[in-house]
Amino acid sequence: MKRAAIAGAVGAGLALCWWGAGLHAALDLRALASFAHGLLPPDLSPAFLRVVGVATVRTLGIAVSGTVLAIALGLPLGLLATPALWRRGPLAAGERRGPSAALSWAAASLARFLRAVPDLVWALLFVVGFGLGPLPGTLALGINTAGMLARVYADLFEAVPPGPVLALHATGASRLQAFAAAIWPQAAPSLVAYTLYAFECNVRAAAVLGFVGAGGIGQEINLSMRLFEYGQVTTLLAACIALVLITDAASRRVRGRFQRNAVHGSGVLRAPVEIRARARTLPALLWMALLAVAFQQAGFLDASAPAHLGRFAARLFPPDLSPDFLAGVIEPLWQTIAISIIGTAIGIALGAVLAVPATATLVLDDRDPAAVPARALRTAAYAAARFLLALLRSIPELVWVLLCIVAFGIGAFAGAAALGLHTAGVLGKLYAETLEEVPVAPVEELRAAGATALQRLAWAMWPQARETLASYTLLRWETNLRLSTVVGMVGGGGLGLALYNDVQLGWYPQAATLVLVIYLLVVATDFLAGRLRAPPAAGAAPASALDLVTAG
């Protein structure tokens, strides 16, 4: 009875989102067929391959320098934003409240703002300020990731066992000394691991920054799509997927040295390990040279006019808060929320369907009695599901939007469908890996009692995994809400479309209001989700770190 009521409420809610936001699913099969036909053969002419190569290097350069900037800004912000160091807890108990508490609060608020406004929104604004090119994209990625990292760092610093910190504090160590001697050494391994996660996310993000004119693979895909050169799109997508998969694999290898069982995305739940012996793979000079190339690619050498940016920033103020304009914001706001909900629902459904055959412990079990052909079929299903998940995941959301626009036409449904497809790839992988890591004893008992694979899934694996699955899903919805504000920029409707139009038309005070609305929306959901979520168990990864994992 209660279940039926919940199912009814969810159904009604989804229907409300669907109609209320004006989503129309009209699959244009003919356009899709001609698009699919055009994708082959890929354009492999030497001249175009050179373009692809340059774009790929540029994308990687943006990702690397954006991450470096994010660390440089995020570390001091995170240090300042750590409540246990400046605001409350044992370190503050002996002293009168000083100005550092206010400074710490300000740092936390700044980090929240940088994080809540999506990187593409920052990029859109910076492109106006700096002009086209990779520099605005890099800066946008850098400051958005800085906000993200600052929160992760602060959470990690806060979670350090307090005994040693208090002991050093009692010897007369200052806060910064206590940080350097007692907090940093304890937090450093996890900090490196999560920074690498952020780098992986940034490679994907850098690929799409081109959509607002920041160069790299995204810009080329956008261009080729608009020129109907679908053969070029195939090549560019292949390059993008290869870049994402290669950097993921490389980063995962390094991460494995810092984190036990970091091979899987959900390995983040495991305790970090420390490296004792540091293997130097490349000399420092070579690293410096590579970093210099990355910054050069990211456009730091042709930075023309920061003064220009100042003039642009001045034009954003004051934001347009007239009742007429605010009333007009309600519709795109509602559409954005609906896109995120419908997109997440599609992602959950498709991801769950794909996750079952992608769960190795369920499908690839030699002990199940089965004839050889049946076993081959299972292996094929597993490989296909994993491949499909990887494909869905490594094509960036904005590229999915372009593809969905071909299939469904411009509008909010293309945005929701695109979000759903990408989310299916992310959630499907996380679902499968969570199911694989479930404690085996109850599963084995059921097997001994003669349960089939699907019965084991329903009665032993699902009950154990369900809370983790729910928390991943909730986190992903938060990410999707941020993303749904930007899918509009390439024609997916909602706040993104409104913002894009206002910036293109030069209506800057209105654009500033929209940025504010996006910020408030994200902060409100953060708060809401924080209330819904169970507090993390002691020793487990903080929610902000899991946020990074579900963002990929």
Next chain:
Amino acid sequence: MIYEARQVGHVYPSRTGAVQSLQGIALRIEKGERVALLGPSGAGKSTLLRLLNGTLRPGSGELRFEGRDLSALSRRELRQVRRRIGTVFQLPSLVPSLSALQNALCGRLGSWTLGRSLRALLSPTDEDKGLARAALQTVGLSDKAAARADELSGGQQQRVAIARVLVQDPEVLLADEPFASLDPALRAQLAELLFEVAKGRTLVAALHDVEMAMAHFPRVIGLHAGRIAFDVRTEQVRPAMIDGLYSPREAG
């Protein structure tokens, strides 16, 4: 006089309402005195020690260190006071991923600038190393200088904590049940070491072990439910006073 407390009280805020952890504490401790704090868990011993080492502010009343009101001090002045007071905590108080030598050197943090302490942590000078090695030798751990703190046994960790105090070289030594988690044989050894280190310094130690308090401390303060139940010379302690301290019925 090194400490003087007048009507000191402290309240811990908690979810179910405030908990009065200390109430109406009045005491004087002279320079060079040796004082044992006795009382059941939750009597307020740890809170009192945190007040004495300046990491907690009294909620009411006045606590003076060498005549200066601790609540009136600025952050900088408090640091200067703290560096003259060494505290040995219950386990674990070492930084697990630092070596025994680095942990011992942490005793100097209060006298160093940030830059100086970063240098000492990353690449200690020969002088730093000598200082830490001498302390580790005194506590009998000269062969473990390079070992990480989390690779040491509980007893060895507590020795490093004592070495940290030696490096700090404070005038006052506070100890918060430093041997509570150790087995009896180790406890005796470490107690001896602590008393050795405490020579020439003021010592205030919260203890579980009544016999140890009676054997080594000329003055005993009994705490019960956040109040001072008695504050007498050791020879004046009667068994009934101790029993009263640990019996739940005797309200402080």
